[in-house]
Amino acid sequence: MNGPTSRTAATVPDPPARGVHASIVCHGLVRIFATDGVEVQALQGLDLTVQSSELVAVVGASGSGKSTLLGILSGLDTPTAGAVRVAGTDLLTMDRRARVRYQRHTVGFVWQQTGRNLLPYLSAAENVRLPLEIAGSGSRADRTRRVAQLLDLLDVGALADRRPGEMSGGQQQRVAIAVAVANAPRVLLADEPTGELDEATSVEVLEALRAVNRETGVTTLLVTHDPTVSEHVARTVQIRDGRTSTEVLRRTEVDEHGDTQDVAEEFAVMDRVGRLQLPSEFVEALDLRARVRLALEPDHVQVRPDRPGPADPGPARHEEAR
Numbered sequence: 018m019n020g021p022t023s024r025t026a027a028t029v030p031d032p033p034a035r036g037v038h039a040s041i042v043c044h045g046l047v048r049i050f051a052t053d054g055v056e057v058q059a060l061q062g063l064d065l066t067v068q069s070s071e072l073v074a075v076v077g078a079s080g081s082g083k084s085t086l087l088g089i090l091s092g093l094d095t096p097t098a099g100a101v102r103v104a105g106t107d108l109l110t111m112d113r114r115a116r117v118r119y120q121r122h123t124v125g126f127v128w129q130q131t132g133r134n135l136l137p138y139l140s141a142a143e144n145v146r147l148p149l150e151i152a153g154s155g156s157r158a159d160r161t162r163r164v165a166q167l168l169d170l171l172d173v174g175a176l177a178d179r180r181p182g183e184m185s186g187g188q189q190q191r192v193a194i195a196v197a198v199a200n201a202p203r204v205l206l207a208d209e210p211t212g213e214l215d216e217a218t219s220v221e222v223l224e225a226l227r228a229v230n231r232e233t234g235v236t237t238l239l240v241t242h243d244p245t246v247s248e249h250v251a252r253t254v255q256i257r258d259g260r261t262s263t264e265v266l267r268r269t270e271v272d273e274h275g276d277t278q279d280v281a282e283e284f285a286v287m288d289r290v291g292r293l294q295l296p297s298e299f300v301e302a303l304d305l306r307a308r309v310r311l312a313l314e315p316d317h318v319q320v321r322p323d324r325p326g327p328a329d330p331g332p333a334r335h336e337e338a339r
């Protein structure tokens with residue numbers, strides 16, 4: 018996804034009205050933090066729609082606003098402006114009780130720090146059982162069955178009796194995913210779930226998230242600074258300066274010889290009033306500055322520097338064209 022690509026295209030996020038099947042709809046999300054009289058705009062009008070049962074990775078550099086977005090989606094923080102709905106719940110109008118219900122039943126979380134996800138003195142099975150008992154779901158036998166099912170789904174069934182300290186980081190994160198989806202939330206949120214893991218283990222944990230998403234249909238949003246995640250998920254949304262800037266969509270195609278191949282295409286994200294961010298590589302490659310020339314062509318829009326270049330016909334020709 019890095020580097021200039023001639024295949025950058027634009028996509029407009031679905032408006033909330035069309036988002037009946039959308040599980041997450043953020044529209045014009047703004048979050049301003051004020052500390053000691055200094056304002057930081059962590060989110061600057063972020064638009065994002067995630068369809069029901071979709072798995073999306075939100076990728077961005079440090080300080081781009083990922084944790085702020087996740088804080089809002091998890092109901093721990095509220096935006097300064099904008100609209101946000103998750104699984105039909107308007108997160109701006111929730112009262113205290115609705116917030117507790119939302120956090121207990123609608124969303125599940127996996128955090129980066131393995132220690133934050135699991136209780137160290139409980140076994141894997143007991144950790145998964147705990148949220149079921151708190152929610153009072155099913156009979157004792159139902160709970161035992163569900164714990165076993167989830168641990169098997171996450172491929173950690175053999176570790177049911179081990180405590181977190183007796184498991185690897187990747188195994189702990191897989192148990193953490195089982196804990197997060199124990200009460201069948203509509204949405205699973207994961208904050209840098211592979212942040213403390215090596216590359217091979219990270220891939221295993223991503224595969225585990227994909228398996229849970231596929232098998233249970235839980236809408237899954239993970240945030241990470243690791244751009245290579247886009248190689249493992251169908252949709253990656255890039256966030257830059259508190260806004261979604263580009264998206265990479267990955268799909269499998271069968272060529273004329275019957276061979277399958279992975280095709281990744283990068284799109285720029287345009288908001289509802291037509292604003293889009295040019296990829297920084299494009300801006301740098303053409304040394305684009307404050308003003309650019311735009312021209313509408315039959316099937317595309319041209320963006321050129323505001324100065325005559327070798328291929329530029331010059332202002333006289335533009336005058337003629339008008």
Ligand SMILES: Nc1ncnc2c1ncn2[C@@H]1O[C@H](COP(=O)(O)OP(=O)(O)OP(=O)(O)O)[C@@H](O)[C@H]1O
Nearest residue numbers: 050052057059077078079080081082083084085242
């Ligand atoms: N509680 C806060 N008070 C003041 N500023 C904050 C607060 N939380 C975040 N910020 C600022 O908002 C911006 C976005 O921060 P955020 O933590 O969302 O970024 P991030 O993409 O998650 O970064 P990282 O990958 O380093 O965690 C940063 O400039 C950060 O300093």
